[in-house]
Every structure is written in C-alpha cells, then in structure tokens.
Amino acid sequence: MTEHEHFEPVIIGFTCNWCSYRAADLAGTARMKYPPNIRLIRLMCSGRLDPTFVLKALSAGADGVMITGCHPGECHYIEQNYKAMRRYQLLKRTLTQMGIEPQRVKLVWASAAEGARLTEEITKLVEEVRALGPLQWPTSLNGHGARPAVETTGAVVSAKEVAA
Amino acid sequence: MTSPANLPEERIGVYVCHCGSNIAGTVDVEDVAQWAAGRLKHRGVVIARDYKFMCSSLGQEMIEKDIKELGLTRVVVAACSPHLHENTFRTACKRAGLNPYLCELVSIREQVSWVHTDKVAATEKSKAVVSGGVERVLWHEPLEPLRVPIHPATLIVGGGIAGIQAALEIADGGSPVYIVEREPSIGGHMAQFDKTFPTLDCAACILTPRMVSVGTHPNITMLTWSEVTKVDGYVGNFTVTVCKKARYVNTDLCNGCAVCQDKCPKKIVDEVFEAGLGYRKAIYTPFAQAVPKFPVIDRENCTYFQKGTCRACEKFCPTGAIDFNQQDETITLQVGNIILATGYDLFDPRRIPHYGYGRLANVFTSLEFERLSNAAGPTNGKIVLRDGVTEPKSVGIIHCVGSRDRNYNNYCSVICCMQGLKFAHLVKERTGATVFNFYIDMRTAAKAYDEFYQRVLEEGTLFIRGRVAEVTDAARLHGEEGKLIIQVEDTLASKQRRIPVDMVILSAGLQPRRDAKAVAKLFGISCSADGWYIEKHPKLDPVATMTEGIFIAGCVQGPKDIPSTVVQGAAAAARVLGRIQQKEIALEPVRASINQDRCSGCRICNNLCPYSAILFHEDRMVSEVNPALCQGCGTCVAACPAGAISGTGFSNEQILAQLEGLLMLNLDGDGRMPVKVREAVAI
Ligand SMILES: Cc1cc2nc3c(=O)[nH]c(=O)nc-3n(C[C@H](O)[C@H](O)[C@H](O)COP(=O)(O)OP(=O)(O)OC[C@H]3O[C@@H](n4cnc5c(N)ncnc54)[C@H](O)[C@@H]3O)c2cc1C
Ligand code: SF4
Ligand code: SF4
Ligand code: FES
Numbered sequence: 001m002t003e004h005e006h007f008e009p010v011i012i013g014f015t016c017n018w019c020s021y022r023a024a025d026l027a028g029t030a031r032m033k034y035p036p037n038i039r040l041i042r043l044m045c046s047g048r049l050d051p052t053f054v055l056k057a058l059s060a061g062a063d064g065v066m067i068t069g070c071h072p073g074e075c076h077y078i079e080q081n082y083k084a085m086r087r088y089q090l091l092k093r094t095l096t097q098m099g100i101e102p103q104r105v106k107l108v109w110a111s112a113a114e115g116a117r118l119t120e121e122i123t124k125l126v127e128e129v130r131a132l133g134p135l136q137w138p139t140s141l142n143g144h145g146a147r148p149a150v151e152t153t154g155a156v157v158s159a160k161e162v163a164a
Numbered sequence: 165m166t167s168p169a170n171l172p173e174e175r176i177g178v179y180v181c182h183c184g185s186n187i188a189g190t191v192d193v194e195d196v197a198q199w200a201a202g203r204l205k206h207r208g209v210v211i212a213r214d215y216k217f218m219c220s221s222l223g224q225e226m227i228e229k230d231i232k233e234l235g236l237t238r239v240v241v242a243a244c245s246p247h248l249h250e251n252t253f254r255t256a257c258k259r260a261g262l263n264p265y266l267c268e269l270v271s272i273r274e275q276v277s278w279v280h281t282d283k284v285a286a287t288e289k290s291k292a293v294v295s296g297g298v299e300r301v302l303w304h305e306p307l308e309p310l311r312v313p314i315h316p317a318t319l320i321v322g323g324g325i326a327g328i329q330a331a332l333e334i335a336d337g338g339s340p341v342y343i344v345e346r347e348p349s350i351g352g353h354m355a356q357f358d359k360t361f362p363t364l365d366c367a368a369c370i371l372t373p374r375m376v377s378v379g380t381h382p383n384i385t386m387l388t389w390s391e392v393t394k395v396d397g398y399v400g401n402f403t404v405t406v407c408k409k410a411r412y413v414n415t416d417l418c419n420g421c422a423v424c425q426d427k428c429p430k431k432i433v434d435e436v437f438e439a440g441l442g443y444r445k446a447i448y449t450p451f452a453q454a455v456p457k458f459p460v461i462d463r464e465n466c467t468y469f470q471k472g473t474c475r476a477c478e479k480f481c482p483t484g485a486i487d488f489n490q491q492d493e494t495i496t497l498q499v500g501n502i503i504l505a506t507g508y509d510l511f512d513p514r515r516i517p518h519y520g521y522g523r524l525a526n527v528f529t530s531l532e533f534e535r536l537s538n539a540a541g542p543t544n545g546k547i548v549l550r551d552g553v554t555e556p557k558s559v560g561i562i563h564c565v566g567s568r569d570r571n572y573n574n575y576c577s578v579i580c581c582m583q584g585l586k587f588a589h590l591v592k593e594r595t596g597a598t599v600f601n602f603y604i605d606m607r608t609a610a611k612a613y614d615e616f617y618q619r620v621l622e623e624g625t626l627f628i629r630g631r632v633a634e635v636t637d638a639a640r641l642h643g644e645e646g647k648l649i650i651q652v653e654d655t656l657a658s659k660q661r662r663i664p665v666d667m668v669i670l671s672a673g674l675q676p677r678r679d680a681k682a683v684a685k686l687f688g689i690s691c692s693a694d695g696w697y698i699e700k701h702p703k704l705d706p707v708a709t710m711t712e713g714i715f716i717a718g719c720v721q722g723p724k725d726i727p728s729t730v731v732q733g734a735a736a737a738a739r740v741l742g743r744i745q746q747k748e749i750a751l752e753p754v755r756a757s758i759n760q761d762r763c764s765g766c767r768i769c770n771n772l773c774p775y776s777a778i779l780f781h782e783d784r785m786v787s788e789v790n791p792a793l794c795q796g797c798g799t800c801v802a803a804c805p806a807g808a809i810s811g812t813g814f815s816n817e818q819i820l821a822q823l824e825g826l827l828m829l830n831l832d833g834d835g836r837m838p839v840k841v842r843e844a845v846a847i
Contacts, residue, residue: 010827012823012826012827018690018710019690021247022247022710024274024275025245025247025271025274025275027274027278027279028245028271028273028274028275028278028279029274029278031278031279032279033279033280033281034279034280035280036276036280036282036285036286036288036289039289039292039293039296039826039827040275041296041819041822041823041826042246043798043814043819044754044796044797044798044811044813044814045797045798045799047797047798047799047802048797048798048799048801048802048811048814049802050801050802050803050816051802053819053820053823056820056823057823057827060823060824060827060829061827061828061829062827070690073685074685074690076688076710076711076797077774077775077795077797077799078774078775079774080774080797080799083772083799083803087802111690111691111693112690112698112710113690113691113692113693113698114693119279
C-alpha cells in the first residue's frame with residue numbers, strides 16, 4: 001500500500017493533430033481503456049508546444065503533463081517534433097532546477113496507428129504521477145508551498161533560450 | 165482566470181450529444197448539460213442542451229434555431245471527434261448566420277465514453293472537457309477559409325492496375341495525368357498472372373488493352389523507369405521532382421522491334437517480372453506487351469557499361485536508337501493532386517525456414533507459380549518441377565503463408581485463399597495431378613468466390629484444415645522417398661498427417677512495399693503499424709489521406725483483390741476530378757501572423773520555419789509571415805520571445821484558456837483545482 005493510493009492526479013495531455021490526437025481517436029474507436037485522469041488539448045504539431053504551457057498547466061493544478069507528437073522523422077511539418085524534443089530536454093532541466101520532479105512531464109511519440117501505445121503510456125504516466133503524489137510547489141519559490149502565479153503569457157523559461 | 169474583453173456580450177450555446185448510448189451509456193449527459201448551464205453561466209453560457217443525436221438534421225436544426233432565436237455568438241458541441249463532425253457543426257452554424265469558426269467541437273466520445281468505464285469519473289471529465297471548450301471558444305475569431313486554386317494536372321505514382329484505372333478515369337474526364345512508374349513498363353503484378361480468379365479471365369487479355377489506352381491517351385504522360393525524388397508545396401499546387409533514369413534508348417527512334425534483345429549476349433535471371441524463374445537480357449522490356457514498348461539497358465549488367473566493349477545492340481538496331489550517352493533526367497511537374505498506387509510486395513517465404521523455400525527445390529512461391537502457369541512464361545505455361553521437364557503427380561498448396569500468424573503478419577492477406585483455389589484448378593486442369601490445399605479457414609467472401617470454391621471442390625481437390633507445421637524431404641515412411649512431405653495437424657479429423665507430394669506452392673501473403681515508409685514520408689502521409697497507408701476514414705473516406713491532396717488506391721492501402729483495387733482507383737479519380745471541377749479548395753485558415761509592432765527583429769523564428777515562410781525586412785528590421793507558404797504548425801508562435809506571433813485557430817490565448825477550462829479554474833477565482841473535481845475523480 002503506497003502513501004498516495006487514493007490520490008487521483010490530474011494530467012494534461014498535449015496532442016498533435018496529425019498523429020497522437022488521431023491515436024487517441026483510434027484508442028476510442030477500438031474501445032481501449034485508460035484512466036480518466038488525463039484531459040487532452042489539441043495542437044497542430046508538437047512544435048507548437050510552448051514550454052510555458054507546461055509550466056502553466058503545472059502551476060494551475062495539473063500534477064503531470066504528457067507531451068505527444070509524431071515519431072521523429074514523421075512530423076507532418078517535416079521536423080518540428082525535433083524542436084519539441086529539444087525544448088523538452090531544456091524544460092526538464094528547468095523543472096529540476098525549480099525543484100519539481102521532472103518525471104511529471106513526459107514526452108511520448110505516438111503515430112496515428114498507435115492507439116494502443118498511447119493508452120499504455122497514459123496508464124503508465126497516471127500511475128507514475130500517482131506514486132509521486134500531488135505536486136507540491138517548492139516553498140523556496142513562494143514561501144508557502146502553494147502554487148505560484150505564472151503569468152499567462154509571461155515566459156518563465158526564456159523562450160529564446162529554448163528555441164535555439 | 166483570463167477573460168476576453170468581450171465576455172459580457174458573449175452568448176454561448178452548449179450542446180451535449182448522447183450519440184445514442186455511445187456517450188450516454190457512460191456519461192450522464194443530462195447532468196453535463198445542466199452543469200454547464202449553471203456553473204458556466206458566468207462564462208457566457210446562456211443555453212445548454214442534451215440531445216440523442218446532435219449530428220442529425222433535428223439536432224443541427226435545434227442549434228440553428230437557438231443561434232437565431234437566442235442570438236448565440238458562439239457554440240460548443242460536446243460529441244465525437246472533430247475529425248469526424250467538426251465540419252457538420254460548423255456548417256450548421258454557418259447556415260444560421262454564425263461564422264463557422266466560432267464553433268468548437270470537443271470530444272466526449274473517443275476521449276471519454278469509449279475509453280473510460282466509471283460513469284461518475286467519465287461525467288466529471290466530460291464537464292472539464294466542456295469547460296475547456298467554452299473557455300477556448302471565447303477566444304475564437306471569425307475567420308474565412310483559405311481558398312486555394314487547384315492545378316488541373318494529377319500525378320499518379322505506380323502503374324499497376326490501381327494507377328492505370330485512376331489515370332484512365334481522370335484522363336477520360338478531360339484532365340491531364342502524369343503516371344510515374346519505377347519499372348520499364350506499367351502493368352504491376354497483374355501483368356505477371358496467367359488467369360485471374362474467380363472468372364479465370366486471362367490476365368493479359370483484360371489488362372493489356374488498358375495499358376495500351378494509357379500509352380496512347382492524349383491526356384496521359386507516362387514516365388516509366390522513373391521515380392519521384394522530391395515533393396514540395398501543397399494541395400492544389402504541388403511541385404514534384406521526378407528522376408527519369410536513362411534508358412539508353414532514344415524513344416523517338418526505337419520502333420520496339422526487339423532485335424536488340426535477341427542480339428544482346430548478356431543473360432540475367434529476371435528477379436522482378438519472372439520472379440526468378442526466367443531470364444532477360446541486359447537490354448530488355450519486362451514482357452512482350454510492355455507499355456511503353458521501348459527497352460531499357462540495365463547498366464549494372466550491361467557488358468559495355470561494365471567492361472567497355474560489346475555494343476551489340478547498337479550494331480543491330482535497325483533504327484539507330486541505342487544511345488549510350490543518355491543521362492538521367494530531372495523533371496519537375498506541377499500538379500494539383502497526387503494518387504499513390506504503389507501496390508505491395510510478396511511476403512518472402514524464406515522467413516519461414518521450415519517451409520523449405522530456397523532450400524527445397526520444388527517449393528514454389530505463388531508468383532513463381534503464376535509465371536510457371538503463364539503461356540508467355542519461362543515454360544510456356546507447362547507446370548513442371550524445378551528441373552524444367554517433370555510434371556508433378558501430386559501438389560500441395562499451403563494457404564496463409566506469412567499471414568494470420570503473429571510471428572510474421574497478423575493480418576489476413578485477403579487474396580491467398582482464392583489464389584490457392586485458382587492454383588488448384590490450374591494444376592488439375594493442366595496436369596491431372598492430385599492436389600491438396602492446406603488452409604486454416606476458407607475465406608471466399610465476395611461475389612462469385614464461394615461458387616468458385618464449390619467448383620474446385622467438385623473437381624476433386626482435397627482440402628485439409630490445419631496450419632502446416634513443416635515441409636521436409638526427410639523420408640521416414642515407405643512411399644515418402646524422393647518426395648516433399650507436408651506435416652500437418654488435420655484439425656477436422658484431429659490427427660497428425662504426413663502427406664508426400666512432388667511440388668509445394670506457398671500461397672504467400674501481401675506485404676507493404678519495402679520502401680513504403682520512405683515513400684510515405686516523401687509524400688507526408690502515415691502508415692499503419694503494419695506499414696499499409698492510412699486512409700482518412702476507414703469506412704467513409706477510404707481513398708483520401710490526412711494530407712490534403714494526397715490520395716491512395718489499391719494494395720498500398722491494404723491487401724485486396726483486383727476488383728477492389730479497380731474500385732479504389734476509380735474512387736480516387738472521382739475525388740480528384742471533383743476537386744479539379746471546383747477549381748479551388750477551401751482550407752482551414754490555420755496560419756501564423758506577426759504583429760510587426762511587437763516584433764523585435766531577433767530573427768529567431770526565421771530559421772525555425774520548415775517552409776521558409778518567414779521573411780525578414782532588413783529595412784524595418786521586422787519579420788513577416790507569408791500566408792501562402794505558412795502551413796500553421798505553430799513552431800514560430802511557440803518560439804517568439806516577444807510573443808509577437810499569433811496563430812489563427814491556435815493562439816496562446818485559445819490554448820491557455822482551454823487549459824484553464826480543463827482544470828476548471830473558471831469555477832472559482834483562486835487559481836486552484838476545485839476540491840469537488842478531485843473528489844469526484846477519486847470515486
Ligand atoms: C500470386 C498472386 C496472384 C493473384 N491473383 C489474383 C487474381 O487472380 N485475381 C485478383 O483479383 N487478384 C489477384 N491477386 C491480387 C492482385 O495482384 C492485386 O489486387 C493487384 O495487383 C493490386 O494492384 P496495385 O495496382 O494496387 O499494385 P501493384 O500491382 O503492386 O502495382 C504497383 C505498381 O507501382 C509500381 N511502384 C511501386 N513503388 C513505386 C514507386 N516508389 N515509384 C513508382 N512506381 C512504383 C510498381 O512497379 C507497380 O507497377 C493476386 C496476387 C498475387 C500475389
Ligand atoms: S551493349 Fe550492352 S546492352 Fe547492348 S547488346 Fe551489348 S550487352 Fe547488350
Ligand atoms: S506557423 Fe509554422 S509554417 Fe507557419 S510561419 Fe510559423 S513556423 Fe512557418
Ligand atoms: S505534426 Fe505531429 S509532431 Fe509535428
């Protein structure tokens with residue numbers, strides 16, 4: 001029995017219109033099952049993912065975030081998912097520096113045919129975040145252990161740094 | 165919680181669909197609608213309704229009536245995936261005078277009711293999804309679709325029966341077609357066959373007239389011995405680069421007499437057309453009825469190219485058509501639509517070593533048998549063993565080789581049962597041999613197929629139900645010496661059998677082309693896990709892909725017989741012709757634009773754009789997006805440090821508002837998850 005057995009995490013999933021969103025559709029059509037803890041947002045491409053969206057999600061109540069996109073080399077817009085990959089690496093570093101477990105944010109490649117893979121990854125992430133427990137923003141950030149207010153558009157990580 | 169300035173004037177309608185029991189079975193839709201009407205009232209929701217089938221005429225009319233009578237300014241529909249019905253509801257809004265882009269469809273079927281089982285949790289998640297949709301729609305802007313002109317020419321890649329059918333339909337419809345084929349001739353696999361099931365039509369007799377029509381059609385340009393190397397641009401206006409390999413034959417002079425093929429001293433095993441059973445020359449056309457009739461010189465095998473002397477073909481060619489100086493050509497084509505019809509490869513039965521192909525001489529593949537039984541094939545249609553003379557007295561035909569087998573391909577290759585029956589008939593007819601067919605299930609589900617099975621049964625072919633364990637030449641029992649022994653569990657008689665035969669034919673399955681993935685990438689479409697190209701909708705849009713302007717037809721989409729292949733070729737052509745006739749296509753206006761007052765001129769976005777759509781004005785030191793090139797991926801929007809770039813349909817505001825809505829921040833003001841949701845999810 002783990003400490004967080006009754007904790008139901010809330011996960012935000014960013015999906016790409018061309019692959020993972022279709023994978024989610026496929027998972028539905030095939031009646032695959034995954035826990036209801038994830039809520040999806042559709043982007044046109046993983047390249048659209050501004051890392052501040054992730055920070056915003058975490059600061060606004062999500063306990064974890066899943067970023068999904070087409071497999072490397074299969075991006076509908078040629079290679080924007082490589083940019084997502086780089087941003088993800090930097091984002092994880094930033095999270096660590098902020099004292100947040102980087103495992104709360106996960107990058108998953110899922111093609112339009114991979115409903116089963118998406119289902120599996122969602123189920124895994126929900127369990128992993130459940131094991132981590134609710135996201136506690138480090139007290140050092142605001143002194144109260146509560147969530148800081150991240151401005152909607154103000155970048156916490158310099159986008160310039162991440163874009164490069 | 166951020167709100168748009170116009171929030172007080174907004175009047176939003178929320179429509180929650182039951183989808184029969186598809187959604188209502190797992191989600192308390194009435195509760196979701198009531199909840200939205202109450203808890204999202206302060207976010208502009210003035211009406212929320214649930215309805216059995218929102219996409220029905222009555223459902224749509226209900227929305228239209230509300231728009232008109234209640235003065236709705238925005239609409240949220242909670243139903244199935246936007247990939248299915250976004251257009252339906254947008255069109256309904258448009259009919260009622262509301263800009264269609266002020267409608268948001270959120271999925272509570274594919275993403276909720278179909279993937280979750282707990283009704284309480286599913287209902288709570290649906291509320292969150294609706295709340296996300298309401299917040300997002302508040303930031304939608306009225307947009308106009310982008311109208312893109314359609315170039316009237318079409319590119320067809322692959323000249324098998326699928327590509328041929330599509331080409332003829334479009335060309336007969338009056339529009340220009342380019343057909344790019346990798347081999348020296350069009351025709352594809354069908355050109356290799358002797359007879360076609362179930363009618364036993366002679367394949368060449370029905371195929372060659374079509375090939376000739378393609379070759380002579382004034383609207384068709386054939387590029388054989390060619391491959392597409394690059395694809396730029398988008399629906400309506402693709403720029404395609406084709407590499408046309410040097411034939412070393414001047415097609416203006418060549419009359420197709422084939423003297424060169426007689427005189428060429430270099431014989432090569434023909435692995436492609438003759439499936440390794442016959443020979444061709446270094447200068448060759450794959451078969452006598454090839455279209456075009458012009459031969460090609462295969463450089464790698466030509467004595468002159470390899471050793472510097474020979475030129476026999478040149479010496480004997482009566483028209484002086486041989487041209488050793490020809491170079492590969494790069495051709496650029498301008499087309500509006502593309503149809504991919506690149507077909508399949510045969511499953512390589514060497515991968516199943518216990519069936520002995522490649523090791524035991526008299527084990528044949530299905531394609532080898534097609535050549536063996538073909539009157540124009542290497543044995544002039546005589547069905548003989550590998551020695552070239554002995555007629556088999558007994559033949560075993562093994563179905564499902566490489567198909568319906570989790571070690572190889574899980575799928576059914578569709579044609580192998582019928583093909584096995586066709587072979588049984590041909591062997592019986594030509595040799596009188598005893599024929600055994602080994603099958604797992606007999607699949608003859610199409611017009612006149614089962615009747616063909618009955619006929620083969622009546623002809624005396626013996627059927628044994630069971631997956632063959634092994635084909636071996638190790639004789640154990642009397643009578644097995646010198647034979648191939650088929651070891652099988654006869655699942656109807658529940659016993660093991662060893663059946664000695666002279667010849668084994670493997671009814672091998674169909675597989676995606678070896679280079680299917682690379683070709684898919686070149687054209688920007690996706691493959692299924694098996695490697696077949698994915699259609700836009702498996703039932704309702706089987707020849708379109710997710711990429712506008714790229715269609716698929718024939719076996720590239722999945723294993724199928726010739727009738728279904730032809731149907732798809734014609735269907736893809738109909739889709740393309742419709743587009744050409746409309747002259748333009750309306751596209752999603754998903755594009756980026758740069759606010760020049762906010763742009764700092766840092767140029768970070770310039771190099772990120774995959775389409776070089778962002779140009780930099782040196783004089784004013786600002787960047788600008790060319791909307792004709794931008795495809796709306798949003799990468800630049802995410803990267804701009806000044807927040808100067810916004811994307812229509814995917815602005816920061818829309819995405820973040822949806823996020824806040826999904827987390828229900830719109831319900832209370834303190835920026836924390838409402839406790840209620842947490843409890844509800846925990847049940
Ligand atoms: C042994 C056997 C027997 C069969 N018998 C029958 C039968 O009796 N009746 C029946 O209904 N069905 C039969 N079938 C099924 C039949 O072969 C297919 O339905 C049909 O040939 C599919 O046509 P297609 O045009 O989709 O593909 P293909 O015939 O494979 O044609 C594809 C074409 O595209 C070309 N190509 C591939 N890649 C590229 C590229 N990158 N660039 C340019 N060109 C390319 C190829 O060279 C080829 O010409 C049989 C199949 C097999 C294996
Ligand atoms: S030159 Fe090459 S192609 Fe021509 S006849 Fe000699 S071997 Fe054949
Ligand atoms: S949205 Fe994508 S395609 Fe459009 S300008 Fe920006 S980077 Fe280029
Ligand atoms: S389109 Fe899916 S990651 Fe780019």
